[in-house]
Amino acid sequence: xxxxxxxxxLMCIPLLSTFFFVGNARALTxxxxxxxxxxxxxxxxxxxxxxxxxxxxxxxxxxxxxxxMWDKGNNEVFVLFGDTYGEGWGGNGAGPADxxxxxxxxxxxxxxxPSDGLSFSTMIQDTPGHAKELLSSKRIPLDEExxxxxxxxxxxxxxxxxxxxxxxxxxxxxxxxxHSGIAYSDDEGQTWKKDGNVMWINDKTKxxxxxxxxxxxxxxxxxxxxxTRNGRFGNVYLARVPENKxxxxxxxxxxxxxxxxPDPKLAQPVAKGPAGELSVVYNSHFKRWIMVYLNEERHAxxxxxxxxxxxxxxxxxxxAKSADYPALYGGFIHPFFNDGTELYFNMSQWEPYxxxxxxxxxxxxxxxxxxxTDPGFEDQESNTVSKPWYIEGTGGVxxxxxxxxxxxxxxxxxxxxxxxxxxxxxxxxxxxxxxLTGWIRTSDNMTEGYFxxxxxxxxxxxxxxxxxxxxxxxxxxxxxxxxxxxxxxxxAGMWASxxxxxxxxxxxxxxxx
Numbered sequence: 279x280x281x282x283x284x285x286x287x288l289m290c291i292p293l294l295s296t297f298f299f300v301g302n303a304r305a306l307t308x309x310x311x312x313x314x315x316x317x318x319x320x321x322x323x324x325x326x327x328x329x330x331x332x333x334x335x336x337x338x339x340x341x342x343x344x345x346x347m348w349d350k351g352n353n354e355v356f357v358l359f360g361d362t363y364g365e366g367w368g369g370n371g372a373g374p375a376d377x378x379x380x381x382x383x384x385x386x387x388x389x390x391x392p393s394d395g396l397s398f399s400t401m402i403q404d405t406p407g408h409a410k411e412l413l414s415s416k417r418i419p420l421d422e423e424x425x426x427x428x429x430x431x432x433x434x435x436x437x438x439x440x441x442x443x444x445x446x447x448x449x450x451x452x453x454x455x456x457h458s459g460i461a462y463s464d465d466e467g468q469t470w471k472k473d474g475n476v477m478w479i480n481d482k483t484k485x486x487x488x489x490x491x492x493x494x495x496x497x498x499x500x501x502x503x504x505x506t507r508n509g510r511f512g513n514v515y516l517a518r519v520p521e522n523k524x525x526x527x528x529x530x531x532x533x534x535x536x537x538x539x540p541d542p543k544l545a546q547p548v549a550k551g552p553a554g555e556l557s558v559v560y561n562s563h564f565k566r567w568i569m570v571y572l573n574e575e576r577h578a579x580x581x582x583x584x585x586x587x588x589x590x591x592x593x594x595x596x597x598a599k600s601a602d603y604p605a606l607y608g609g610f611i612h613p614f615f616n617d618g619t620e621l622y623f624n625m626s627q628w629e630p631y632x633x634x635x636x637x638x639x640x641x642x643x644x645x646x647x648x649x650x651t652d653p654g655f656e657d658q659e660s661n662t663v664s665k666p667w668y669i670e671g672t673g674g675v676x677x678x679x680x681x682x683x684x685x686x687x688x689x690x691x692x693x694x695x696x697x698x699x700x701x702x703x704x705x706x707x708x709x710x711x712x713x714l715t716g717w718i719r720t721s722d723n724m725t726e727g728y729f730x731x732x733x734x735x736x737x738x739x740x741x742x743x744x745x746x747x748x749x750x751x752x753x754x755x756x757x758x759x760x761x762x763x764x765x766x767x768x769x770a771g772m773w774a775s776x777x778x779x780x781x782x783x784x785x786x787x788x789x790x791x
Contacts, residue, residue: 304564306583307595307643308621311602311636315395317624318342318359319632327634330397331385337401337409338364338378341371344555345624345633348430348494349613350386350437356467357385357398357624358439359633360426362409370629380411381425382441384467392615392622396635402467412470413441413461420446422456428555431494431501433521437463439470440492442508445482451554451574455480455508458490460524476527478542480508488515489542493556493569495587496521502558502587503530510554510574510607513547513705516588533588535708535764546764549582549591550651550666550705555608557623558587561616564640568616570597570609570623575665576657577601579609579625585647589707590790593651594666597638598625605629609636649704649788650768655687663689663700670771671698676782683717683751683784691772692780699771700783703734706760707790714756714768716786720748726773727781729754734767751784757791 315328318339333339342362350356364378373379389397404410416422422443429440443456459477461470478489489505496502501519506512516533523529531538532545539545553571560567566583573580573594580594600606605628612622621638645653651666658664658675673691682688691698706712714731730742741758760766770783 304566304585305592305643305645305647306561306564306566306568306581306640308581308597308638308640310639311598312638314392314622314635314637317345317357317396317633317635319630322630328395330395333398333401333409336407337383337403338407339383339401339409340364340367340377341369341631342383343372343626343628343631343633344427344608344610345626346427346430346557346610347387347612347624348432350432350467351435353388353390354399355387355389355613356430356432356437357387357396358427358430359383359385361424362411363631364408367631371631375417380409381415382412382427383409384412385409386467390614392612392620392635392637396612396622396624412467413439413472415443423447428458428490429492429494429503431496431524433496433501433524435464436524437467438494438524439463440494440503441472442490445480448509451511452509454482454485455487455490456482458487458492462525473525476525476530487542488512488545489517491554491556493558495558495560495567497560497587504548504556504558504569506551506553506556510572511552513551514549514553514556514569514571515545516548517542517545535706546708547705548589550703550765555610557610559611559613559616561621561640563616563618564642568611568621568640570611572607572609579606581621589705590647590649591705592643592647593649593653593704595643596657598636603627603634608633645787647789649706649790650702650786653786654682654685654784655689656685658687666702668701669699670701671696673698673700681782685784688782688784689770690780690782691770692778693774694778695774697771697773699769701767701769701771702786703765703767704788705764706766708760708762708764710760711791712758712760712766712788713791714758714786714788716754716770717751717784718745718748718754718770719751719782720745720772721778721780722747722749723776723779724748724772724781725776727771729770730756731758731766731768733763734765737763740766751782 320334342359344360346358366377415425493504503517535546577600579597582591584591608626727745
């Protein structure tokens with residue numbers, strides 16, 4: 279890598295130590311995540327969770343996943359599931375296909391007491407005691423293997439499902455879709471019709487359409503559609519449509535980072551992935567939008583929040599880890615209980631391929647509107663740097679050895695030569711001013727360190743501060759304009775050229791001015 283041109287003088291460092299606590303302090307963080315109840319399937323031996331629905335006995339639903347929830351009106355909630363299996367189900371994971379396979383099934387709940395679990399009033403049935411498949415598929419691999427719902431919304435008396443048509447399955451976390459589309463019901467969910475006019479068609483050579491998996495929310499006369507490409511490794515994008523034009527493809531608009539555009543190819547991300555199985559709600563207590571999804575690379579359900587649907591969205595906060603809930607995915611928020619400090623959501627686990635009702639407590643985050651994920655390296659689980667942080671050169675994490683500025687951990691870079699950097703890519707609004715702050719200390723031979731922001735690929739540095747020797751943690755501040763970019767790379771780095779050289783990095787913050 280070429281040396282970067284310094285845009286500030288050596289040791290040009292602010293004296294104030296409190297400047298990085300900026301922005302709205304109402305940003306949120308989750309804690310105390312617990313299982314409340316089992317939602318689907320039979321109670322296995324030894325499990326003590328409430329199981330109010332007994333779906334195996336009452337509806338022939340032995341194994342299923344997702345549990346997408348939305349307000350259907352009349353104080354009821356629809357709860358929508360994916361590939362579903364009955365008697366003969368294998369016991370862990372999906373399949374086999376001859377075990378009464380249904381691509382999707384639907385429950386109704388009027389339960390207003392979430393503290394003791396999620397209870398169904400009934401499920402939509404084709405025969406008594408048998409949950410009905412809503413949307414069929416060809417069941418042909420490399421053509422249409424299954425049809426899986428990803429979101430739902432009700433406008434007036436009409437109910438809508440966003441679904442994806444799966445062409446074929448790939449490696450874990452990756453699948454390939456023919457298209458996504460909208461189906462609707464005018465008879466309280468008993469029958470559904472796919473609308474052939476509203477589809478986001480995937481290019482089968484690139485598989486890169488960004489509107490294949492969705493989350494719906496209503497606000498101000500619009501239905502907003504947060505979306506990702508097929509699989510769990512895309513960024514999050516945003517579209518909207520007037521409530522009364524859900525079935526008009528030309529009525530959809532796409533957020534380009536600054537304004538709404540009619541072309542989906544102009545959409546720019548509102549949150550950095552990898553993201554899968556989205557869910558978004560508005561919390562009236564905190565006056566914040568909350569987004570939950572699976573980050574496959576971090577093996578966790580994560581949460582972001584924002585004062586606006588368009589952002590800026592905070593960095594990810596871990597909601598639940600696969601270390602505690604193996605093979606977890608699909609964190610779908612209940613729409614009814616978002617006027618307080620509790621967050622209720624459905625979570626799937628591949629083994630035992632069933633859905634559980636979960637609760638977390640939300641509190642205000644003292645870091646404010648920080649757009650950086652894992653800003654103090656506290657989520658790092660080993661001395662080797664893991665995502666969302668990346669290393670150029672040589673670096674790692676000091677964990678619990680009292681080298682940090684705050685908390686237990688900090689990042690470090692150390693080498694005898696060359697360029698070394700710690701970096702993270704963040705979604706920003708184009709042509710917008712930002713403030714980047716962080717705390718750094720160095721070895722006594724440091725002469726050429728840099729802290730700043732740049733495009734994630736080739737391009738000129740947006741702004742940076744150059745630093746030299748700092749014996750104690752010292753705050754650095756960089757102000758920059760994002761220019762034409764929707765993604766920027768935040769970095770702290772050094773050129774090591776005078777023997778053993780190191781820097782320690784902690785408490786990095788990025789906020790919109």
